[in-house]
Amino acid sequence: xxxxxxxxxxxxxxxxxKEQLEILIEQMNxxxxxxxxxxxxxxxxxxxxxxxxxxxxxxxxxxxPEKGKLELHWIIDVYLxxxxxxxxxxxxxxxxxxxxxxxxxxxxxxxxxxxxxxPATAIAVRVHAMEIAFKAGIKYPxxxxxxxxxxxxxxxEEHSAALNARxxxxxxxxxxxxxx
Numbered sequence: 205x206x207x208x209x210x211x212x213x214x215x216x217x218x219x220x221x222k223e224q225l226e227i228l229i230e231q232m233n234x235x236x237x238x239x240x241x242x243x244x245x246x247x248x249x250x251x252x253x254x255x256x257x258x259x260x261x262x263x264x265x266x267x268x269p270e271k272g273k274l275e276l277h278w279i280i281d282v283y284l285x286x287x288x289x290x291x292x293x294x295x296x297x298x299x300x301x302x303x304x305x306x307x308x309x310x311x312x313x314x315x316x317x318x319x320x321x322x323p324a325t326a327i328a329v330r331v332h333a334m335e336i337a338f339k340a341g342i343k344y345p346x347x348x349x350x351x352x353x354x355x356x357x358x359x360x361e362e363h364s365a366a367l368n369a370r371x372x373x374x375x376x377x378x379x380x381x382x383x384x
Contacts, residue, residue: 225263228264232264233268239261239271242257242260243257243275245257246291255288255290255293258291261294262294262295262297262298265279265298266298266301272298273302276307277307277308279298279299280299280305280312282295283295283299283315284308284312284315289326289329292319292326292332293326293328293332296329296332296335296336299332299336303339304336304340304343312336313337313344313347317337317350317354320354327367331367334351334370334374335370335374337350337351337354338374338378345381348378351378352375352378355371
């Protein structure tokens with residue numbers, strides 16, 4: 205069976221998902237072509253569960269941020285081109301690990317604010333979008349007031365502990381940035 209098929213099988217009763225992930229990350233470290241194959245599967249949405257490919261890649265890049273940084277433009281391209289919340293959640297988390305980039309910045313800013321403003325968007329996707337918007341606001345401070353307007357809207361519509369906690373944390377971070 206080709207490596208990529210083994211990678212997606214996840215049917216083994218012998219290993220937990222975390223154990224399988226560890227095995228996959230070891231394989232990806234030793235075989236960079238495997239990473240490219242997973243990326244290709246994700247781009248073409250060839251795999252029946254494309255978010256699993258994004259889940260594997262996000263864990264790989266979280267553990268090796270220098271490799272994720274090299275892939276950041278590709279990650280942003282995918283993030284801006286998909287609507288599957290599983291992929292948005294995983295890649296939003298990866299994008300939020302890094303400083304805000306100039307690459308497709310206006311599109312990325314608009315998109316994360318759209319995600320934030322849509323109450324139908326999954327909470328985890330919105331939480332990572334908040335972090336990306338916050339980091340964009342470090343570069344463009346006027347965005348923080350727009351982010352706070354989104355917070356007001358979210359507070360009226362949503363009563364999620366995760367969203368409320370992230371809004372409080374970001375508000376504190378913005379206040380710290382404004383101190384002389």
